[in-house]
Amino acid sequence: MIPVRVEASRASRTGVWVGIAAITMTFTAFTSAFVVRQGSGTDWIHFRIPALLYVNTLILLASSGALELARPRMTRAAALGDAPAQGASTWVAVTLGLGLLFVCGQVLAWRNLVAQGLVLATGPSNAFFYVFTVVHALHVLGGIAGLIYLLRRLGQVPASLAEPVYGATALYWHFMAVLWLYLLLLLTVRL
Amino acid sequence: MTHVRETKAKIAELKREAPASFLRRYVFSLDHKVIGKQYLGLALVAVTVGMILSWLMRLHLGYPKLAIPGLSTLYPSGAAGGVMTPELYLSLMTMHGTIMVFFVLTTAPFAGFGNYFLPIQVGAEDMAFPRFNMMSFWVTFVAFLVLLAAFFVPEGAPLSGWTAYAPLSAVGKDAGPGQGLGQTLWGLSIAIFCIGQLLGSLNFIATTLDLRTKGMTLGRMPYSTWAWFITSVIGLIAFAVLLPACILLVLDRVAGTSFFIPAGLVISDRLQPHAGGSPLLWQHLFWFFGHPEVYIAILPGFGIVSHILAAHIRKPLLGPRVLIGCMAAIGFLSYVVWGHHMFLSGMNPFSAMLFSVPTLIITIPATIATLLWIGSLYGAKLRFTAASLFCLGFISVFVSGGISGFFLAQPSIDIYLHGTYFVVGHFHFVMGVAAMFGIFAATYFWFPKMFGRFMNETLGKWHFALTLIGVYGIFMPMHYLGLAGNVRRYSAFTDDYMQSAQPLHQFITIAALFTGAVQLLFFINLIWSRFRGPAAPDNPWEATTLEWTTTTPPPPNNFGDTHPIVYRGPDEYGVKGPNGDYLMQTDPAGA
Numbered sequence: 001m002i003p004v005r006v007e008a009s010r011a012s013r014t015g016v017w018v019g020i021a022a023i024t025m026t027f028t029a030f031t032s033a034f035v036v037r038q039g040s041g042t043d044w045i046h047f048r049i050p051a052l053l054y055v056n057t058l059i060l061l062a063s064s065g066a067l068e069l070a071r072p073r074m075t076r077a078a079a080l081g082d083a084p085a086q087g088a089s090t091w092v093a094v095t096l097g098l099g100l101l102f103v104c105g106q107v108l109a110w111r112n113l114v115a116q117g118l119v120l121a122t123g124p125s126n127a128f129f130y131v132f133t134v135v136h137a138l139h140v141l142g143g144i145a146g147l148i149y150l151l152r153r154l155g156q157v158p159a160s161l162a163e164p165v166y167g168a169t170a171l172y173w174h175f176m177a178v179l180w181l182y183l184l185l186l187l188t189v190r191l
Numbered sequence: 192m193t194h195v196r197e198t199k200a201k202i203a204e205l206k207r208e209a210p211a212s213f214l215r216r217y218v219f220s221l222d223h224k225v226i227g228k229q230y231l232g233l234a235l236v237a238v239t240v241g242m243i244l245s246w247l248m249r250l251h252l253g254y255p256k257l258a259i260p261g262l263s264t265l266y267p268s269g270a271a272g273g274v275m276t277p278e279l280y281l282s283l284m285t286m287h288g289t290i291m292v293f294f295v296l297t298t299a300p301f302a303g304f305g306n307y308f309l310p311i312q313v314g315a316e317d318m319a320f321p322r323f324n325m326m327s328f329w330v331t332f333v334a335f336l337v338l339l340a341a342f343f344v345p346e347g348a349p350l351s352g353w354t355a356y357a358p359l360s361a362v363g364k365d366a367g368p369g370q371g372l373g374q375t376l377w378g379l380s381i382a383i384f385c386i387g388q389l390l391g392s393l394n395f396i397a398t399t400l401d402l403r404t405k406g407m408t409l410g411r412m413p414y415s416t417w418a419w420f421i422t423s424v425i426g427l428i429a430f431a432v433l434l435p436a437c438i439l440l441v442l443d444r445v446a447g448t449s450f451f452i453p454a455g456l457v458i459s460d461r462l463q464p465h466a467g468g469s470p471l472l473w474q475h476l477f478w479f480f481g482h483p484e485v486y487i488a489i490l491p492g493f494g495i496v497s498h499i500l501a502a503h504i505r506k507p508l509l510g511p512r513v514l515i516g517c518m519a520a521i522g523f524l525s526y527v528v529w530g531h532h533m534f535l536s537g538m539n540p541f542s543a544m545l546f547s548v549p550t551l552i553i554t555i556p557a558t559i560a561t562l563l564w565i566g567s568l569y570g571a572k573l574r575f576t577a578a579s580l581f582c583l584g585f586i587s588v589f590v591s592g593g594i595s596g597f598f599l600a601q602p603s604i605d606i607y608l609h610g611t612y613f614v615v616g617h618f619h620f621v622m623g624v625a626a627m628f629g630i631f632a633a634t635y636f637w638f639p640k641m642f643g644r645f646m647n648e649t650l651g652k653w654h655f656a657l658t659l660i661g662v663y664g665i666f667m668p669m670h671y672l673g674l675a676g677n678v679r680r681y682s683a684f685t686d687d688y689m690q691s692a693q694p695l696h697q698f699i700t701i702a703a704l705f706t707g708a709v710q711l712l713f714f715i716n717l718i719w720s721r722f723r724g725p726a727a728p729d730n731p732w733e734a735t736t737l738e739w740t741t742t743t744p745p746p747p748n749n750f751g752d753t754h755p756i757v758y759r760g761p762d763e764y765g766v767k768g769p770n771g772d773y774l775m776q777t778d779p780a781g782a
Binding site: 026041 | 319320323389392393394396397398400401402427428430431432434435436438439442446447448449450453454466467468469472475476479
């Protein structure tokens with residue numbers, strides 16, 4: 001019989017991949033709406049996206065890097081059996097901090113746009129800007145919830161038991177970064 | 192004290208025992224079987240509401256001047272004196288369609304029975320993510336409450352149909368009563384529903400792929416498991432697209448955006464303060480979900496019928512792999528045919544052809560599946576039970592509704608028929624009634640496993656026969672009405688060219704009342720059997736799959752102390768086995 005741990009690990013990874021597929025479809029639908037809407041009216045306002053977004057991008061990429069730094073520590077501790085993952089928690093906490101910083105940065109970017117008078121109803125281009133960035137930020141908050149859960153698990157159980165949670169959370173978190181890069185490219189090119 | 196309680200709960204969780212607290216056991220349960228029953232209970236409530244709404248509509252269509260007792264109390268503005276206004280008719284139609292498609296046809300055959308039986312059929316102890324599973328149900332429940340709330344807001348329920356076509360669904364109360372807060376609640380409800388179904392689909396996929404027991408290869412999975420798995424893949428993609436569409440719709444309504452509202456739109460003599468949106472964009476996004484939704488409703492029926500028929504004909508179905516391939520092909524093709532719902536939207540005729548061809552192609556796997564079922568009946572010693580009769584009924588209504596689909600798939604014919612009762616008859620047969628027959632078959636078949644008691648077979652057979660007569664009485668004449676040019680979505684036909692069709696409308700109304708009343712047999716049977724039905728053994732139908740290897744009803748961890756090992760496929764009927772003419776999937780003999 002397959003050990004329960006292996007099953008759980010596999011299922012959580014599959015679950016994240018399936019979630020990634022669903023999120024990809026959601027943003028594909030938004031993107032197609034974006035392209036169609038841009039072509040359907042004459043009210044498209046071109047504007048420059050806040051420069052802060054580039055700083056936020058670096059923060060998100062750095063958070064992904066920090067999470068990867070936890071990986072060898074997790075693997076090493078898991079190989080030792082029931083040892084706790086020394087040092088992994090620190091990097092996960094750093095990832096969490098950077099993730100929260102990213103969300104705060106996004107909020108500042110929205111406030112920046114609002115200060116320019118660009119709210120949801122001003123025009124379709126900034127409406128899409130808000131839709132893309134807010135929905136992405138909500139998904140990042142989901143990832144932050146995952147990181148908090150991972151931190152808790154790391155404090156409660158040996159690394160071998162926390163590793164599946166780490167694998168699933170890291171996969172999701174890196175996807176958030178990739179998705180953001182795509183959105184940034186789309187918004188930079190088409191807005 | 193708290194510590195002791197927590198420890199006991201932990202031990203129970205580790206031993207996979209049912210939790211002691213009432214709330215954790217029956218309300219916020221993590222057990223997929225309880226969640227499956229909760230989904231079925233929700234569907235039962237929803238179908239009752241939806242059926243009452245259809246009765247009200249049919250009463251008005253058949254007897255437009257009839258004052259319906261009590262209606263003026265329920266809807267003072269929509270039914271003064273008890274006679275329904277056209278607006279109220281449209282809001283009842285909208286709510287009927289929405290409730291039936293989302294909260295009955297999606298929840299019962301897929302989320303309800305799938306939740307209960309998919310983990311058992313693959314030999315798992317539970318779903319891959321039990322907490323997500325519980326969330327999936329409660330999110331769906333909240334969505335249902337939000338939708339029902341639309342009945343009670345001051346302007347009433349929305350009237351833009353279950354398809355909520357923009358721009359009327361997007362502009363607000365100028366578009367009519369119910370298009371204010373009622374329509375916003377509709378958008379929110381469906382968005383919430385999408386989240387619930389995405390969580391459910393995620394669970395179904397991960398459980399099927401990763402939690403199968405030893406020996407349960409993909410090739411050995413029962414038809415029903417395959418159908419739920421394929422449906423969950425379809426649902427994952429479809430609801431992931433409807434969710435953003437609903438978000439954009441709600442934003443158009445509450446935030447002043449113009450995703451779906453064009454420039455210069457005048458409604459109720461008022462120029463709408465929006466510009467540049469595309470109503471067609473909504474149609475594309477909606478139908479990209481909407482057509483696969485047809486298969487989300489019907490594919491579980493394919494699996495259920497195949498599963499039950501095999502146990503009743505006592506021999507393997509013809510072409511089991513072809514049958515599963517057909518379901519997968521239908522699932523794939525369901526994503527490239529959405530435009531056939533939009534032939535009248537002014538699309539380029541070449542685009543129409545692009546959607547017409549795959550629509551015709553999708554009839555090929557559907558026809559092959561049907562022929563495999565019918566062919567399997569040849570020479571079979573069919574056991575006539577209520578479950579098997581509903582399977583035969585499923586095939587009958589699916590074929591009847593499917594054949595009219597051939598006509599509608601062709602743009603030149605669809606342009607004439609699209610706005611008529613022909614389409615109403617078609618989709619009710621092929622999607623509504625067929626799926627309902629699948630639900631009934633599944634209920635009669637799996638009730639003994641779920642509740643440890645048989646349903647009454649005599650009542651079940653009467654239920655089948657009268658329902659079959661009733662649904663043909665309702666929906667077959669609609670095809671003739673459509674061919675005669677009887678438009679749909681109108682509340683009455685007393686003052687126009689369709690007056691001569693009024694007697695037929697009255698006949699349909701009587702048939703609808705009759706069919707609805709017949710469902711009382713089912714409700715009585717359900718309740719009576721739950722408490723007084725004869726006790727059922729573990730494997731009453733002499734079937735082969737894993738749900739019949741465990742006790743009746745199954746223990747909290749599904750299989751008790753043993754873990755099933757699978758040695759064969761689910762089709763081992765008509766062979767010599769230790770207990771009769773079948774070999775169970777866990778039977779090692781001859782492996």
